[in-house]
Amino acid sequence: MPRGLLAGDPVDVAPLLLNKLLVRDGRVGRIVEVEAYRGAEDPASHAFRGRTARNATMFGPPGRLYVYFTYGMHFCANVVCWPEGVAGAVLLRALAPVSGLDAMREARTASWRGAAPAGGGRSAGGRAAAGGVPPDRVTTAPPKALPDRQLASGPARLCQALGITRELDGVDLLTGHRGVRLLDDGVAPPERPGVSGRVGLRLAGELPWRWWVPGDVNVSRAKAQVVGGR
């Protein structure tokens, strides 16, 4: 993974990251879905309105990991692009698990055991105990183990599976510090990746800046997959 490659426009870099490996300690996943965010030129980018404490990493050198926290409970991971001083990034949206599947599953299901029944709060859905549910209900494992295809098939899921939190914001993905690394094992990106608009955006969602590996079962939101052209 030459750093110079990552210094380019996120729209150019993003599809090139398909089929690269993301490594976190013993856990390895192959990148199968990405989105580009073009900083100051992109209304949907966290950096559109300039530098803040939260998005500072996006303004740093390329090849670093930008991690943000959202929806009060989820983390998402990006590869920083463009030269230092210019904000831009590629959001990693899905991985195909390669190794360390047990650790990924454990990380993804730990909240079932960890979730203590909240005192007064009631909840209709989710894993918190609803009123009247016995305590042992939340201390047991989920009814079924998560299928492999759901371990890292989403931007927040992959962070949970690999244990990526805001503590890892800013680490260099090319040197492997803190156990996080981007690796090229020789598998080329798809010649003809799937392309669509980005997911979950209020602004600029129609721009075709989402790419995935065609046919991969780990890609999120399969229904949104529409390959342009022929």
Next chain:
DNA sequence: CTTTGGATCGTCT
């Protein structure tokens, strides 16, 4: 199968 609503809190207005 699709749709809907709740969870939950850091960040910026």
Next chain:
DNA sequence: GACGATCCAAAGG
């Protein structure tokens, strides 16, 4: 004070 680059389960067809 409002709102997410989301996920999950329950409800509805």
